[in-house]
Amino acid sequence: MEIFQIIGLGIVATIIIVILKQTRPEFAVLVSIVTGVIIFTLILPHLAYIIDTISSLSSRVNVDFSYFGTLIKIIGMAYIVEFASQVSRDAGQESIAMKIELGGKVLIMVLAIPILLALLDLIIKILP
């Protein structure tokens, strides 16, 4: 099962990082980045399966497909921003983590604005 692989990997990597932290802290950060990437690559096919199912569902219900695409973009961007900010937070750089998150929030906001406008138009149309 995938989950045992992920858990085993996480624990082994944590132990290795503890070992490396005393002598060479820079390698600890690199090992944590590599572990994050490997765990994400393990769950990649399942994530793709989920996204395909949802997109086929939404196209069947003929919901406007472009909003779903934006939603997926926002989720992907949120994941990457979280990944990067956690890495820099692990390394002890709190301020860099905050900057990364700020940039991520602004870009996600830019993506979300068209949806907001469409919502407002809808509401205006509904109001008498």
Added chain:
Amino acid sequence: MDIDLIFKIAGIGILTSILHTVLQKSGKEEYAYLTTLVGIVIVLGIVVNLVSQLFTDVKVLFRLY
């Protein structure tokens, strides 16, 4: 994506730190820092490839073109 990459990087890390202490004790300070730098550059090369692979996967998966 192979799991033993973590052990490879951990091995390089431990090897570099041992080399660093050995060289330091033997009085060759500058070589110690040089070997640490070389170790870090090697591991950084591996990690950069891995992270760029991750970014392309995310870009394809989440249609973030």
